[in-house]
Structure formats: C-alpha cells, structure tokens
Amino acid sequence: MRRQSMYLRMVTRSLLGRRSRLIVALLAVAIGAATLSGLVTVYHDVPRQLGREFRSYGANLVVIPSGETPGLDRSVMERVGRLLPADATVGVAPYRYDTVRIHEQPFLAAGTELPGARAVSPYWGITGDWPAASGDMLVGQDVAKLIGLEAGEQVTVTGVDAGGKDVERAFTVTGILQSGGAEDGYVFTDLTDLAALAGGDRIDVIEYSVATSEEELAATAGRITDTVEGAAAERVKRVSSSEASVLGTLQSLVYLVTLIVLVLTMICVSTTMIAVVAERRKEIGLRKALGADNRAIVAEFLGEGLLLGALGGVLGSVLGFGFAEVVSLNVFGRGISFQPLMILLTVVVSVAVTGLACVLPVRRAVDVEPAVVLRGE
Amino acid sequence: MFWRMVKGALVRQRAKRLTILLTVALGASLATGMLNVMFDVGDKVNQELKAYGANINVLPTGTAVLGERYSLENADVLPQAQLAEGDLGKIKTIFWAFNIVDFAPYLETKAAIDGDDVTLVGTWFQRELSLPTGEVTQAGTRNMKSWWDVTGDWLTDADDGAVMVGSALAARHGLQVGDAITVEVNGRSTPLLVKGIIDAGGDEDEQAFVPLRLVQDLEQLPAAVGRIEVSALTTPDNELSRRAAQNPESLSIKDWETWYCTAYVSSISYQIEEAIPGSVAKPIRQVAESEGAILEKTQLLMLLITGLSLVGAALGISNLVTASVMERAPEIGLLKAVGATDGAVLLLVLVEIAVVGTVGGVLGYFAGLGVAQIIGQTVFGSAISIKPVVIPLVAVLVSLVLLAGSLPSIRLLLSLRPAEVLHGR
Incomplete structure (x- = not known):
C-alpha cells in the first residue's frame, strides 16, 4: 500500500516538478495523437463527404x-x-x-x-x-x-x-x-x-x-x-462508375498521406521521448545509489511514459477531432460525425508509442554505474 | 579554432547530432513530399475526372442555332451544316493545346437493322493524327469513353466491315459477338460483322458504332463531321470567366487577355471556335461545373492536411532542437569559464545548428521527392511534377523551425553561470 502510494507520488512529482520538460513531451505526444486522430477521421469521412460532392454530376x-x-x-x-x-x-x-x-x-x-x-x-x-x-x-x-x-x-x-x-x-x-x-x-x-x-x-x-x-x-x-x-x-454508368474510380483514387491518396505522416510523427514522438529520458540519467544514478533496483526504475519511467501517453492521447484526440471538424466545415461545409472509438484508438496508440519510445533509453539508463554518473562523467 | 570546435562538436557527438539531422531530414522530406503533391494534386485529380468524358461539345453553327428550328419537322429536307474532318487536328493547335486531353468526332445517320430504326454513329476509335506542328497525337472514343464495358473487341478505324452495337440493341435482336447483320441506310444495304457489344448505361446502349468513314460514304458526305466531343483540362470558373462566358467582347483588354490565357472552359471553347471554321463550342456544364467543385474541394483538403502535417513536423523538430541544445549546458559553461564571450557562444551554437540543418534539409528534400513520387505512382499511376518553388519554401520552413527551436535554449545558455554549471548544479 505504502509502496504504491510512494510510486504514484514519485511519478506525479517528477512530472509536475519539471514542468517545462513535461510540457515539451506532452506537446509532442499530443501533436502526434492529434495528427493521427485528425487524419484517420478525415480518411474515414472522405468517401462520405466527397461522395456528396460528386452528386453535382447529376442523376x-x-x-x-x-x-x-x-x-x-x-x-x-x-x-x-x-x-x-x-x-x-x-x-x-x-x-x-x-x-x-x-x-x-x-x-x-x-x-x-x-x-x-x-x-x-x-x-x-x-x-x-x-x-x-x-x-x-x-x-x-x-x-x-x-x-x-x-x-x-x-x-x-x-x-x-x-x-x-x-x-x-x-x-x-x-x-x-x-x-x-x-x-x-x-x-x-x-x-x-x-x-x-x-x-x-x-x-x-x-x-x-x-x-x-x-x-x-x-x-x-x-x-x-x-x-x-x-x-x-x-x-447511369458514366456517372456511377466514374465516381467510383475517382473516389477510390482520392481515398487512397488520403490513406497514403495519412500513413506517411503517421510514421513521421511517431518517429518525432519517439526521439523527443528519448531525449527527455536520456536527460535524467543522473537522477537514475542517484536512485540506484539509494538502493533502487532496476525493475523499480524501469517501472517508474514506464509509468511516467504511459501517463504522458494517455494524457497526450486524450488531449490529441480532442485537438484532432477539432482539426477534422475544421477541415470538414471548410472543405465540405458539413460537420463530421463524432466517433468515440476514435478517441479510444488514439489513446491506445499514443500510450503504446510513448511506452515503446521510453523502453529503449530507460534500459540503457539503468545500466549506468551510479558512481560514474553521480561524479558527473 | 572556431571551425575546429564546430567540427569537433559535430564529429565527436555524432550520435546526438545524427538524431537531430535525421529529424530535420524527416521533417524536410515530409514538407517536400506533401508540398509537391499538394501543388500537383489539382492536375492529377483533373486527369482522373476526365473519366467523366467530354466537357466541351463542338457543333456546326447551323445546328446550334438554325438547324434546331427545323430538326423536328424538316430535318431530312434541309441540308445539315457540317464540320470538316480535315479541321479536327486544329483543336490541338490552339493556345491551350496541351490541355486538350482527347477528342472524338461523330456523324450520325438513321439506319435500319432488321427493319428496326436505330442511330448509326460514325466515329474515330483510336486515330493517329499528325499535327501541322509535326507532332503525332491520338484521339478517339476508346480513351474518352472509359466507362464503356465492351464484350468482344473495340473496333479500329480501319475496320470497314465491322460494327459495335449497344447492349440494349443487341439484346433486342439477340445479337452476339461474331454475328453478321445487315444495315440499311438510304435504301442501300451494307453487311456488317458485330465485333463488340457496348454496355454504356446510357443512350449509347441503343446505338450502333462504326468507323467515321463508313457513315460518310453511306450518307455521301465526304469528310463531314456532325459533332465533336472535346475533353479538356480546365481551371475552375470564377467571376471573370462567368462574365466572359456571357460575352467575351464586354471585357476590358486586360481582363480579356487574362481570360484568354487562363484555361477556363469558356476560353478553351472560344479558342476552339476560332480554330475550327463554322463551329460553336459549348461547355457541357454537367462535367465542367462539377469538375470545378470537386477540384476546389480536393485542393483545399490537401492544403489543410499538408498544413497539419507541417505543423506537427515543425513542433517535433523544434522540441528536439531545444532538448539537444539544453543538454550541452556543461560544455557551454566550460567555454564561458575559459573566456568565451556570449557572441562567440551564440555563433558556435548557431553555426552547428545551421550545418546540421542544411545537411538534414538537403537530404530531406531529396527523400521528399522520393515520397512524392511514391504517392504519385501508387495513387495516380503517374509521376508528380517537381515544382522548384518547393525548394525555397522548404528552406524557409526548416530555418524558421530550427531558429524557433534553438531560441529559448540559447537564451538559457547565455544566462548560464559557468561556476554553477561546472559544479554540477
């Protein structure tokens, strides 16, 4: 019981204590999540919305x-x-x-x-x-x-x-x-x-x-x-079959673009997380010197990362929905249907990405010799 | 000494610099790819929309105004005005010749198949055409009617004794590919072989198609064409083009020139009328208007998606730059302790970032061209044209992002106290 409350306090303190770094990391995750949810929503909605536009070809x-x-x-x-x-x-x-x-x-x-x-x-x-x-x-x-x-x-x-x-x-x-x-x-x-x-x-x-x-x-x-x-x-074949082919092309365009943007944002999120974790080697050294075992350290960092991922995911999915709504209103003049599943997906993906991005630097960090790090080398 | 320090920082801390370089390169490639695609998406979607067929209908002056008057009662008595087949190539010589994707001439006549009245349509299927400019181009229905499902084979323009029949017509007469039919025109019978059956989901299902030459011979109208369908890449209409469509003469000279030199459907129609004597070119609004609407939507969509991805990439990069500069606090502290001025520190950091940024930007630019081509080939099946304007755009973008990323950390570095940093606080 005490252990758990101590763990929670350490995670939240370390996030709140370094507010500027927290904001940087949170921002990175949130932007990644916003891109993900925004683009996927747009991709999902493009055939429906553009299909309406194609009705201007008539019957x-x-x-x-x-x-x-x-x-x-x-x-x-x-x-x-x-x-x-x-x-x-x-x-x-x-x-x-x-x-x-x-x-x-x-x-x-x-x-x-x-x-x-x-x-x-x-x-x-x-x-x-x-x-x-x-x-x-x-x-x-x-x-x-x-x-x-x-x-x-x-x-x-x-x-x-x-x-x-x-x-x-x-x-x-x-x-x-x-x-x-x-x-x-x-x-x-x-x-x-x-x-x-x-x-x-x-x-x-x-x-x-x-x-x-x-x-x-x-x-x-x-x-x-x-x-x-x-x-x-x-x-009316001229209208219906041409529409299917053009619409298919447009959707695959948005799909490909979404995929590329996604991969890039994920890389960006991971590099930011790596930088954030790597910065804290000294702290890890200190905790090890005080007797923390590797598992406790990994758990703490992962907990932090996951919390960040969840927070960023929620924030990002709200931003992303806003973006998709802006796109839809501007481009098609219609609102977008709200999809609760989208939020869940965004949060899960951003938690997974941040968690994964943390694992590598944390594992490297726990290998440090406390004495070496603390001496400042 | 300065350059040795820069070089030292770059080479010794290779791993860290590499992360930034990679991120900058990724961001730049994303920007390059997206911007190139965005600038080209209009042309590409325009090409796709050509699947809807012609957007300009060219008729002889007589049919458009006078002929209509008699078409219901006295059509057979009055000689119908015709266009000359020899003039067709001129369509590809107008100011916007490159925007003419395809065109096809038609000459129709009434014919009887087994005593059943049908429209016999003569057309070009896939004709090689040598232009006055020396170029060779292809024109005809085969490429224009992309939605036709043809059972059997398409005709060629040399197939004198063959015919393609519409599916409704074929069903009514129980025609199959390979059957022989007799077509009667003006009391003369011609035996034809059914080479293909067209399922077009429109009026064409009730018609029969033969090479243009055959109808000209049957009607004894050598080198005559009744109608031309033109498929052209056009710019969406705006206020100017609507004014011009009403009456081109009402424009001021400057407006007229702008209009004439923009690929509006109305200006292309006007130029076709200039090129082909005795013709009236009418935009088919069903295709022309809808194209404009869909093009605008697609471009706006791409613009917003590009915007979002650029903002995402920019924030990611500046985040990383901030983090990596801050990391170097002890090093900068040492520099200051041995007497470096603020200016020297600033210069050092900026030059380092500039070097990393330039290398990353150039790498990213070329990677981005690759990204654009991947999108072009998978989505549109054709290469994306590379716009030079993207280079300065990406350059400005990358420098702004790097500067924005390094500013807060530089301010922090300058306010560092050497003693504190070296002490490890």
Whole structure:
C-alpha cells in the first residue's frame, strides 16, 4: 500500500516538478495523437463527404417503365423511395416529355417537379430565377435564342390534349437554362402544368441522385427492378462508375498521406521521448545509489511514459477531432460525425508509442554505474 | 579554432547530432513530399475526372442555332451544316493545346437493322493524327469513353466491315459477338460483322458504332463531321470567366487577355471556335461545373492536411532542437569559464545548428521527392511534377523551425553561470 502510494507520488512529482520538460513531451505526444486522430477521421469521412460532392454530376440512377407499361405513375415514386436509403437520397425528379408549340414552332417540353430537378441537376445554370409557382417556365438557351425569349417575358404555349384538341396556356419565363447538353433545347414546366397542356398523367422517367457506393447502387437498382412492378432501375454508368474510380483514387491518396505522416510523427514522438529520458540519467544514478533496483526504475519511467501517453492521447484526440471538424466545415461545409472509438484508438496508440519510445533509453539508463554518473562523467 | 570546435562538436557527438539531422531530414522530406503533391494534386485529380468524358461539345453553327428550328419537322429536307474532318487536328493547335486531353468526332445517320430504326454513329476509335506542328497525337472514343464495358473487341478505324452495337440493341435482336447483320441506310444495304457489344448505361446502349468513314460514304458526305466531343483540362470558373462566358467582347483588354490565357472552359471553347471554321463550342456544364467543385474541394483538403502535417513536423523538430541544445549546458559553461564571450557562444551554437540543418534539409528534400513520387505512382499511376518553388519554401520552413527551436535554449545558455554549471548544479 505504502509502496504504491510512494510510486504514484514519485511519478506525479517528477512530472509536475519539471514542468517545462513535461510540457515539451506532452506537446509532442499530443501533436502526434492529434495528427493521427485528425487524419484517420478525415480518411474515414472522405468517401462520405466527397461522395456528396460528386452528386453535382447529376442523376446516377434512373427508373424507367418496364415491359408493356406505357408510363410510370406517382405510386412508383413512393415505392422506390422506400427502397432507397432516406439520408443518402440527394434528389428525386420525375420527368415526362411532350411536344408543345411556341410561336407555332414545335419544341420538346419536359414536365418535372422543379425543386427536385434542381436538387438532382445542380449544374444547371439559370439566368433569371427558378420557377416558383404554377404557370412559370424555364427555357433552354437554344430555344430562347431561336425565338428571342428573355427572362420575365410572357409566352403562350400550345399543346394537344388526349382528345386531339389544341389547348393554350400562358406561361411566365422565369429563367433561361444553360447546360451545354440536350436540356438547352427543351422547355421545363411543372408536371401538373404539362399534364394540363398535353393531357393524361404519366411519368416517363424518374431521375435519382443517391450518395452511395457503386456496389450498393447496383444492388438497390436490382431490388427496385425486382420488387416494383412495371418499373426498371438502371444505373447511369458514366456517372456511377466514374465516381467510383475517382473516389477510390482520392481515398487512397488520403490513406497514403495519412500513413506517411503517421510514421513521421511517431518517429518525432519517439526521439523527443528519448531525449527527455536520456536527460535524467543522473537522477537514475542517484536512485540506484539509494538502493533502487532496476525493475523499480524501469517501472517508474514506464509509468511516467504511459501517463504522458494517455494524457497526450486524450488531449490529441480532442485537438484532432477539432482539426477534422475544421477541415470538414471548410472543405465540405458539413460537420463530421463524432466517433468515440476514435478517441479510444488514439489513446491506445499514443500510450503504446510513448511506452515503446521510453523502453529503449530507460534500459540503457539503468545500466549506468551510479558512481560514474553521480561524479558527473 | 572556431571551425575546429564546430567540427569537433559535430564529429565527436555524432550520435546526438545524427538524431537531430535525421529529424530535420524527416521533417524536410515530409514538407517536400506533401508540398509537391499538394501543388500537383489539382492536375492529377483533373486527369482522373476526365473519366467523366467530354466537357466541351463542338457543333456546326447551323445546328446550334438554325438547324434546331427545323430538326423536328424538316430535318431530312434541309441540308445539315457540317464540320470538316480535315479541321479536327486544329483543336490541338490552339493556345491551350496541351490541355486538350482527347477528342472524338461523330456523324450520325438513321439506319435500319432488321427493319428496326436505330442511330448509326460514325466515329474515330483510336486515330493517329499528325499535327501541322509535326507532332503525332491520338484521339478517339476508346480513351474518352472509359466507362464503356465492351464484350468482344473495340473496333479500329480501319475496320470497314465491322460494327459495335449497344447492349440494349443487341439484346433486342439477340445479337452476339461474331454475328453478321445487315444495315440499311438510304435504301442501300451494307453487311456488317458485330465485333463488340457496348454496355454504356446510357443512350449509347441503343446505338450502333462504326468507323467515321463508313457513315460518310453511306450518307455521301465526304469528310463531314456532325459533332465533336472535346475533353479538356480546365481551371475552375470564377467571376471573370462567368462574365466572359456571357460575352467575351464586354471585357476590358486586360481582363480579356487574362481570360484568354487562363484555361477556363469558356476560353478553351472560344479558342476552339476560332480554330475550327463554322463551329460553336459549348461547355457541357454537367462535367465542367462539377469538375470545378470537386477540384476546389480536393485542393483545399490537401492544403489543410499538408498544413497539419507541417505543423506537427515543425513542433517535433523544434522540441528536439531545444532538448539537444539544453543538454550541452556543461560544455557551454566550460567555454564561458575559459573566456568565451556570449557572441562567440551564440555563433558556435548557431553555426552547428545551421550545418546540421542544411545537411538534414538537403537530404530531406531529396527523400521528399522520393515520397512524392511514391504517392504519385501508387495513387495516380503517374509521376508528380517537381515544382522548384518547393525548394525555397522548404528552406524557409526548416530555418524558421530550427531558429524557433534553438531560441529559448540559447537564451538559457547565455544566462548560464559557468561556476554553477561546472559544479554540477
């Protein structure tokens, strides 16, 4: 009992007594631990976070009618929605396409849910505003150039209803759409507006933007095709497989960098610990002269080292989490999920590294002859 | 005498100096490696993002504005405007020629396979192209469409009697690799051999691909091209490029020059329009915009990671330097006792650190180049380009760190009292 309290007192006294050296060593361990936990957290979070960024490429899954079904209806959207992970679905946009006439010229009109289309296709460039109400319309830039439309103008659109009769409706052009793709030649209205113009209620295709891995996306597509009647899901391969390859590259970059930084910080921590322990040879000599055996000395130094490692590990994992949070907020504009396991891992690794770094110099130190050291040689 | 002392300190206490040297070298190599990778990561990720295909679409002026008007009703009546195949090489002669990664021309026609209407697309697969500058380059779909899964073989541009069909088309007609099909265009039949089946997960699954020459012959449009897809390395858009994209003429001369000489997608498009007569080059926003966003994120990510690792390395090194200088208190005490001035002591310590730091820094720099190349080869499969600007950066960094590390200990050494130190207190 007494022995133990004496041991504890020696360890804490020696740490508190030499405050500046303690701070140096603690700092070294804490920085090493911060680098470790920060980088590993970032590495862990990169696919999730960057995966979201890749959603700016637009839809990576489309649902189309299968077999003899002429079109999809809204119940399909609901049923597919249940099969998709809710927190990973970035956007859903149903589309129907019909030919309408503007100024007696035929154009392809796309009816959609515009907030959904905006979420699925963030790369659309809009001059003007997004449509807000029924009766608003987006016009592709080629169409706008052809018939001389500008944002804010009123235009009459003619459609043909199910009975073959002409239907006319007035629309407000809220914005001009630029995409550089086929969309430049379309006009976009709300689904219900187009249904009123062209008759009937159907959906030709539903676009999904889902932030998930390629394999999971393929599995989900298979599940949708199998379970939702009259619908087939296809991956947009250009988007999904390119994303997988680029994301894989980026993740391996962060992985390699993490590994290299880790090795270097560990070396730095060890050299600092070696220097700190080596400095105390005189003290070891004195204790040996007073009758301490080697085991007691090794135990004391190791205890000190481990305490330092634990303290530095806790401090470092807090700092590291802060760093990862700063990175995530700055780079991706989103916070990072807190992982308690990360703290445990950091503390264990830093205790192990400091302990290991102490063993070598302490073993060398206990070999000293007390008399030689004390005489100052 | 001075140099002998420095040399003595360096040689005699080899083990201790070596620890510092090693740490400095490690830190410097980390800085060199990370900085090189950081400066190059933009280019490298940009290359990776080329997997998404073309980011510029080049069309004949007619189709872009006028042709659209009639495309739905009178497409067959009006002669369609075309680009000239001979002009294609000019894409590689624009100001930003080196940023053009790849391009492919397309000419489409309506065809019937077993009475089923399909789009027959003529293109370059992998064409060797000699440029006016004397260089030879490769262009075509084979490299651009990295996401295509091809069962069987890719066509070559010399395969006159062969075709690649989309997977949906092949499934509908029960086509296998090696089957013979008959394609009917404008009432003329041509027998073709199915050489490959494309699974592209897009519109291409419904189309058939043949060499460009074949479609030109069938349509009797010699040397004509309907559309060109260009894949270019671009700089993310900023306010200037957005203004320029609206109307390049609205810029001041200075802004115009800045814009023209930066690899924005809009300036590259503009230069392609200049190079190819009668063309309109449109950025494909899906690819161009997203590239910008992802590039910026990746660069920022690397910047922050580099920052953290540099701070870590810096603190580690200065810690060690502080510890090692303090260790030498008795020696300095002796020096002072035999009459060394503060200035002389300072000089001695600083020169020693400078020598160790320089050697360590140089060693570390070269090791760092190795680290950068390891990262480049394992992650991107290509070498990281070495930026000279990293050398002064690393030099400044290492000197600052060493100075910061030695300052507190030097102050301590100068205030030492020789008698006390030598006495062993």
